[in-house]
Amino acid sequence: MRLANDLPEHFEYFQQRDDARGHPGFTPTQKIIATLRQLAYGVGSDMLDEYLQMAKKTGRDSLNHFCKGAQSCLPGMLGSLDCMHVGWAMCHTAWRGQFHQGDHPGPTIVLEAVASQDLWFLHAFFGVAGSNNDLNVIDQSPIFDDLIDGVEPPQAFFANGEHFKYGYYLVDGIYSEWGTLVQAYASPLSDKRKYFTKRQESARKDIERAFGVLKKK
CATH class of the missing domain: 1.10.10 (Arc Repressor Mutant, subunit A)
Structure with missing residues (x-):
């Protein structure tokens, strides 16, 4: 109602x-x-x-x-980026040591994905061996290859009176402070920063919801 x-x-x-x-x-x-x-x-x-x-x-x-x-009111946002461990029940015996981290009961594959609000996966990358977190995976990910090669489609937008040619991804605090990755403020003090953090965290729930749907299936 x-x-x-x-x-x-x-x-x-x-x-x-x-x-x-x-x-x-x-x-x-x-x-x-x-x-x-x-x-x-x-x-x-x-x-x-x-x-x-x-x-x-x-x-x-x-x-x-x-x-x-x-739809999110964040201009220029391409989607939410995050990683998830996916259990690999049929992992080959010879590979189990490479894909088994101590905080998980069995071998897993780390899935890096970008999802939109309508559960559309814009990017997926998985299969990196070894003990990984989000930073290890993004260092090997092809997510920015198009941007580096100059073939990334423009996602122009205005923010704070400035014009930006390319869009960005919403991430959590573990990621590096890159121009293409936008994090929430860890301790927002001003009303403007509190409002932005609220909007950023709300929009970032898209990827968590997408991962939840995958786990359910």
């Missing part, structure tokens, strides 16, 4: 309007229910005609407008 109250105030699409016949159209609650059913159950927009008496196009439009409204 909080969504039903907030979305119509900011997005015209979720306001109830009359249809072509002059009859009241779908309410904000109906459009939000249609969206949440698609996101929660993975059903297509054409599955809502019986339950909500909603056309396929309306269900699809509700989902698109909802996702646009939920």
